[in-house]
Amino acid sequence: MRLRNKPWAKDKLAAYPQYVIANPEECKGKWHTIFNNQQPIYIEVGTGKGQFITGMAKAHPSINFIGIELQESVIVSALDLAIEADISNLKLMNVKAEGLLNFFEEGEVDRVYLNFSDPWPKKRHAKRRLTFRTFLEMYENILVDQGEIHFKTDNRGLFESSLMSFSDYGMLLTYVSLDLHKSDFKGNIMTEYEEKFSKLGHPIYRSESRFKTK
CATH class of the missing domain: 3.40.50.150 (Vaccinia Virus protein VP39)
Incomplete structure (x- = not known):
């Protein structure tokens, strides 16, 4: 569009x-x-x-x-x-x-959210995906020890490649849902795309991944 x-x-x-x-x-x-406070810092990329x-x-x-x-x-x-x-x-x-x-300074961020990122489906564009290894390296640098990435998408291909990317990087997958809106997950806040795609009957995929101890 x-x-x-x-x-x-x-x-x-x-x-x-x-x-x-x-x-x-x-x-x-x-x-x-x-x-002007010491509260945790969560960022959403995209x-x-x-x-x-x-x-x-x-x-x-x-x-x-x-x-x-x-x-x-x-x-x-x-x-x-x-x-x-x-x-x-x-x-x-x-x-x-x-x-x-x-x-961001090293360890300055407590959590990263990636929601409905551009899937870049062609293999030659894989490095542009926000879950590619080079981006994971940046997230790990700015995150606290054992910092987390929370990821949502309606794109099955992107979800599968991202889970593989997390795993290959050595991250621990702590939560995986292949149909978020039919799961028992509490406190979900939808994005604009999530509302649109869920109304069309698309399943929403969600994962939580944690980096290893630095």
């Missing part, structure tokens, strides 16, 4: 520094100062329009959340939700996922 350009998005993002971090490189190692990250921030006020999204015309919708919710434990970053090591 073609992304609708919103030429005003850049200015709106700049107008709300309480939510949108303009220079995240300057925040590396200082995120607890940015949030936050889209923000329904999940905003919902999580509202449901868990004792945790700090950071949504990361490359597309200005998409993350501005997440900003709208943040403004409406009027929450202090949420920040947004309009940056590339490849730059995570520039934005």
Whole structure:
């Protein structure tokens, strides 16, 4: 689906520094100062329009959340939700996922969420998947000892390749569901894509994986 350009998005993002971090490189190692507390930090890589990250921030006020999204015309919708919710434990970053090591110090993040990431189905594009080994190396670096990745998708191929990637990396799979909405999992907060695909009858796949002790 073609992304609708919103030429005003850049200015709106700049107008709300309480939510949108303009220079995240300057925040590396200082995120607890940015949030003005010592709460755990959970990030979502590829936050889209923000329904999940905003919902999580509202449901868990004792945790700090950071949504990361490359597309200005998409993350501005997440900003709208943040403004409406009027929450202090949420920040947004309009940056590339490849730059995570520039934005977070080693062990500064407590959990990573990956929701409905681009599947990049062709084999030659495998390195672009957010569950590929090079991305796992970045997540492991910024996560606390035995940090976790929570992953959701409707794409069976991506799910299977991601489980293999987690396993090959030496991670421990602590939770796997092949049909999340028919499972006994509690507290699920849906993304926009999750709502769309589940209404179409698609099963939602979910996993939790933990890195080994550093």
